Amino acid sequence: MALKELKENNKEQIEDTVKDIKIAYIGGGSQGWAKRLMSDLALESKISGTVALYDINFKAALDNEKVGNLLSKHPDVKGKWHYQAVQTIQEALQGADFVIISILPGSFQAMGSDVHQPEKYGIYQSVGDTAGPGGLMRACRTIPIYADIANHIKALAPNAWVINYTNPMSLCTRTLYEIFPEIKAFGCCHEVFHTQELLAHMVTDLLEIEVKSRKEIKINVLGINHFTWINRASYKNIDLMPLYQTFVDKYYEEGYEIKKGAWRESVFESCNRVKFDLFKRYGLIAAAGDRHLAEFMPPWYLKDPETVKAWKFRLTPVDFRIQDQQEKINKNQKLLSGEEQLEVRPSGEEGVEMILALLGMGDLVTNVNLPNQGQIAGLPLGSVVETNALIRKDSVLPVMAGQLPLDIHNMVQRHVYNQESVLQAALNKDKQLAFNAFINEPLVANISRYKAEKLFNEMIENTKDYLPGWDI
Amino acid sequence: MALKELKENNKEQIEDTVKDIKIAYIGGGSQGWAKRLMSDLALESKISGTVALYDINFKAALDNEKVGNLLSKHPDVKGKWHYQAVQTIQEALQGADFVIISILPGSFQAMGSDVHQPEKYGIYQSVGDTAGPGGLMRACRTIPIYADIANHIKALAPNAWVINYTNPMSLCTRTLYEIFPEIKAFGCCHEVFHTQELLAHMVTDLLEIEVKSRKEIKINVLGINHFTWINRASYKNIDLMPLYQTFVDKYYEEGYEIKKGAWRESVFESCNRVKFDLFKRYGLIAAAGDRHLAEFMPPWYLKDPETVKAWKFRLTPVDFRIQDQQEKINKNQKLLSGEEQLEVRPSGEEGVEMILALLGMGDLVTNVNLPNQGQIAGLPLGSVVETNALIRKDSVLPVMAGQLPLDIHNMVQRHVYNQESVLQAALNKDKQLAFNAFINEPLVANISRYKAEKLFNEMIENTKDYLPGWDI
Amino acid sequence: MALKELKENNKEQIEDTVKDIKIAYIGGGSQGWAKRLMSDLALESKISGTVALYDINFKAALDNEKVGNLLSKHPDVKGKWHYQAVQTIQEALQGADFVIISILPGSFQAMGSDVHQPEKYGIYQSVGDTAGPGGLMRACRTIPIYADIANHIKALAPNAWVINYTNPMSLCTRTLYEIFPEIKAFGCCHEVFHTQELLAHMVTDLLEIEVKSRKEIKINVLGINHFTWINRASYKNIDLMPLYQTFVDKYYEEGYEIKKGAWRESVFESCNRVKFDLFKRYGLIAAAGDRHLAEFMPPWYLKDPETVKAWKFRLTPVDFRIQDQQEKINKNQKLLSGEEQLEVRPSGEEGVEMILALLGMGDLVTNVNLPNQGQIAGLPLGSVVETNALIRKDSVLPVMAGQLPLDIHNMVQRHVYNQESVLQAALNKDKQLAFNAFINEPLVANISRYKAEKLFNEMIENTKDYLPGWDI
């Protein structure tokens, strides 16, 4: 390259901005995540470009296109983006620098089977999207979709950075790498952030020190998504591990909430009693919401609705999901009609920060989901784990997280291998292997083999429209 | 070394015999295993020497000394050995070429707690010496004894070959290596042999071909002791895996016994229905007795005594053990008084063959328990696994066994990590870690956490005499 | 399968013979190796079938067909085989149970460049087919041929067992696995056998004990082909390692030959002085001929023809190869004309024994070349290493060989990574990478970089007909 050209090409750099970025948004009709991204992009002045919105519900993508484009007309919006709904995934991916995936695999009806069918056998799930019988079924119908996406990315945007937000997080990310091993993908989840917030409040509660941001709580994270653990935590010069012991002792019985009483209002909230109990038994800080953690354990916390209540967290009925979705749609109508305006404020997600870091505009150390290259000792290489990573210009490098204690390691790897089994079962439509994983889920292991088989078959039957090619 | 001396030293070789071998027998007062060894040694003319019998019950060792020495007077006994009861383990180990360990850790009363206390909580165990609540408790009291033995071997017989027969096999062997990593030890178990015998009978049953010896059934073994699996089996040119499918189909319902009706007579017998069921679900041949296999699984086969009966195998009550022991003692009295004579016939064990191989008198390929150096892919290095090994002059080298299928791998490694937890718990007297392993046993996972805690504490209390230093 | 059918199908087994085997012989026009196989097959009564001879020189294959078929007419030939020359590799592979590969990649003229061009720069090679500049060039032209063979096997005989005899052994075998990872291939070489013979003679020389067969010398082998090491050796009860020390001390200066003076007659013979020198410096028994060993080391033994002579081994000029080939062709003419008869006697190779073992007719433990799965600790997984393996019905399982001492390990792995570089260079036609491996060969490292570049380019130029697609 001639030097003159070199200088031209890098001129933009001098101004410290990057223009003409293309983001492909798979699931671009989403009500929640898409809005969060729009909001975060609007707040960031350094980057601009196009967001291609692809969704199997094209109408929803069109609506988001409208909402997104309205934004850049606001005078106080700093980040200028053009939103465009597209009819095919190919159009979305062509020329993309970044791909964001946030989809809902299957229908609410299928999710209803995931969450509520097991209740007929005494198996209660607080979320049903990651572990347990519901998580497994959801994975079985999501994996082929992700295999398909991976093939499209391989063909059309092999150098794009791919950020996944869909659950089951580990298996979605795992599938992308299984199909296209050179993919530059990682998975993001905010559960760990909430644990940092809890620790920030703990510092204030116990030491009367105000903590400016959860990011000041430095943690070492290791585990798998929604069953992640913290074995080192600090705030400035303060080691938070002994402090957490005091905190657990203080609040073990009543629990602790950042916003008092919130758990009675929202299915997403809890009093962290499950987290405290796990610390007492295993010695590390579990770094996900109680509703997620409970599903990875034997039915200690999910025995029945009364037990759940006693542990002060909530089940998430699918009715709630449907209603919540409707509210978001109504809200959207108001945005589209101009009756309301999209509120532009930080979402708390890190997607845009990550994009900046990947563009070379500031290092970021945060927790992500990536194939294990050894960042967690003893877990199988290639399985998707959650640890810190250093994000820089065109690279996401895991930080060595070390090893889990034997007892936690054993629980985590049982899920890791169950996930590997589900991956193979879903790709090969292997019902026997799927069932062997199903009956090995801690929430399922407690019912009789006969009942487990009956339940499994019913759940397969209920969702068979999403299991093409299976021998049902 | 001068050549002349060289020739002298190797002269014995020319005659193809080895004299003046010293075997240290820890647990030398044993009624069963010691007799089997005596019998096998008596049948082998190539080697001779001394067996030092050490036992915490010195009287029993003295009795065995007498029985053993009577043997060499028989004119038809080919292997001439001098038996000597010794009062200390040091005397036994001093100068030993081989060490055999076969002990009963704790009392029948302790074993009674292992096996029967859990029954009060609906947990039935068919053996209670390897997995399950009983196996774990037995391990907790055995590990410190083995740590002690390992230290003595390190000090007095670091170059001796050590053969372990005590259960829990994996953890006893694992402890020896944990304390003295350079030890030349391995564990032997006959369960796999019985599976070979079953396959030999299968060949006859299905193909009407007589099989001379179980050794003609060639197998690839992988797993952990008592939860071992066969993924390749052949008899001469015949692949036995598809044949086993036919066999299982034929006998799945009624089961198959080598000796018809034996399972009704003896607690050690079964109809192999558990084995057949595992094949149907997991596709490999489980290579241990049904009574052992059942304990590694959720309570599918051990739900209650009726279920056990339906699967056509037996629980082993400690009453039976006591009675069996008494019969052996009575028998011994007759041997000592001369009323009866020790019957000299092959025991079916391979200890003496192994000693020959280790002395350089013939290669042997057989299954042994050894620390994993990679012979089973994916299981943690250092954990004790069971695979084939090549035994030769002063070496026991594992044969690469490959990898278990995902679903079996997951079940096996859950036990592997539970065992590692028990090892650390027993060495560090860490009750919390012991309990975390306890509640993670598949047989325990089905009762409530509250009940599990209660049971655990009772079992600890019942056996506290054997748990010195624990904070009980 | 119906039981009746089962019995039918396995009837053959009862008679302990296997008929209708198909062996595909790639390089079936070979003068040497093909004859050896014919001879060994003729001596074995248990198996029979067809050998398809494929060679780019069809005429040579036709000649071998004739010679082979003459054999079965002899009344004293026990193994009845039909030989058939075929015109395409596809015909050969179709339906093959076994594939034997023994080819000469390129011409004598190319081999002349491999061996003699470096001499112009003061680099002498005793063989030039494995390591050194010649070995590397030979690899560059062989690897694409093997890639092609692998693709054919994948398509036509994916379940066949593939035995490789071609050099460079490690890289030929490595290429097969690189292209078709599920291939059931291994490489065989007799160099280790000769070291066993040497040890057998040592026993006789030092102890005056006659050893019946080299197979009675039990060894643990580890390394890479032609640079293999023995760290444990025994004959019956005798540890041969200290004996070898005495042997080396006795014969270090004059060397030791099984047949006195042979090294002066034949380029293939030596006095084992290189082997003895390596023992003195590194403590293990190098297990290949001196002419191979010398090429893996710095030019200690190959400085110039005088040095070679002083170490009492020989360079192998290509003239000799040409003359040797001509003699074999003449000999062949006599066989074809009936003037002479093929002498039927054991070749000393193990191919037929291996075939028997793979058919389930007797276990075999011997040294083979296989991808490293951990059988040698510390060498990269997947690289082709030489260790013992257990060969049984349809399986070849490496025996754990342990670890090389640090200093030998370092020398071995330098070649391992050079080989990996050559593999990638040859597959990707990457001249820079090929040169970086070339200049890292111990025999090349001693000349200046400038000269190395010149030599490299000349060797490439000389053999460019065999390097299609390279940017020359």
Next chain:
Amino acid sequence: MALKELKENNKEQIEDTVKDIKIAYIGGGSQGWAKRLMSDLALESKISGTVALYDINFKAALDNEKVGNLLSKHPDVKGKWHYQAVQTIQEALQGADFVIISILPGSFQAMGSDVHQPEKYGIYQSVGDTAGPGGLMRACRTIPIYADIANHIKALAPNAWVINYTNPMSLCTRTLYEIFPEIKAFGCCHEVFHTQELLAHMVTDLLEIEVKSRKEIKINVLGINHFTWINRASYKNIDLMPLYQTFVDKYYEEGYEIKKGAWRESVFESCNRVKFDLFKRYGLIAAAGDRHLAEFMPPWYLKDPETVKAWKFRLTPVDFRIQDQQEKINKNQKLLSGEEQLEVRPSGEEGVEMILALLGMGDLVTNVNLPNQGQIAGLPLGSVVETNALIRKDSVLPVMAGQLPLDIHNMVQRHVYNQESVLQAALNKDKQLAFNAFINEPLVANISRYKAEKLFNEMIENTKDYLPGWDI
């Protein structure tokens, strides 16, 4: 802990300073490194405490005590530290929070043998402290000293963070971990920083963009100390790898210097021609000074003084070292007499920043030397490698650096195993193993074995006072 106490204990935190830190400085009489630390500490207001200076030259430590304590009297010095010379290493370590090690192992006379004895055999070394014959000898006398230091740290300051500055860096750090595996140690070296500076100048040279600080050049580092490589480099949004290609093309012949002509003035400077040449051949950016890099390669750049000159770098004669030392001593006298004052300015080292990060006062990502836990794929676990790490409150966690290309990997690991051999040789006083590593050094491999032996023995003889217990 009572909450009140908790708050008290963490009060200091609120003020964002840490007092009463104890730093033990082993080699505290050092002229260069000690002054740099004093200067950096003086510039940092957040931390304060005591520096215990231990040196086998107590007088030198006393002088540094004086110089250090003069500092805190200056009104513009922000960091207040008390310096105290101590007579024993025990006094220094007792209660230390941090340990800094920077020693000169052996005498200038010994260093003279390291550097100049090989010249008699045509082996030229530009530094002689890491690789090559000199580096090896220096390692042999340093390793026992480090073993001793490690034992003292284990006994007296097992929780302290240990920062090593002594060469040979990898082997000093490796020894600390060999002796005390739980040590919290890492090694620091500024060579990579200089490469960042070079890249910063490249950006200015080619793009006319001013780069504020070398820290804005983001790099991924992998290799071993002084033979480290960069496979990814960026400045903000600019990928520097293609730019470096242009840079190398532009300056390959004449070389590039930050300060024109400096290499003619100082032995420490070069024109980066070796670095450029390595890029042309291997494709990555070598990240150390040319004088270090050259010693890891065959004698391409160090053939003779003329070659060195042609490549535009310098040999470092020991005369220069002695003279340099004398100048520093003279300078010191002026400081002690008050004639001059220690100039307080940033040294360019990162020790103090690291201490801040370890205290929880700001994250730091930088390159350090640590045992490999997998941060570089394919290099042996436990060997000391150089990569980026994330430094935080009480933790230094390697960042996954990935894998080197095959050809570079091969060169690097040859040194890694040579270092492992030297470690074992030095600890076990194993002359044969030391020689086998010696002759495997690329700079030595080119002379005859006979000469190598002679040289080795002379170098051993010359430095035998520092090799106690060796059989010389």
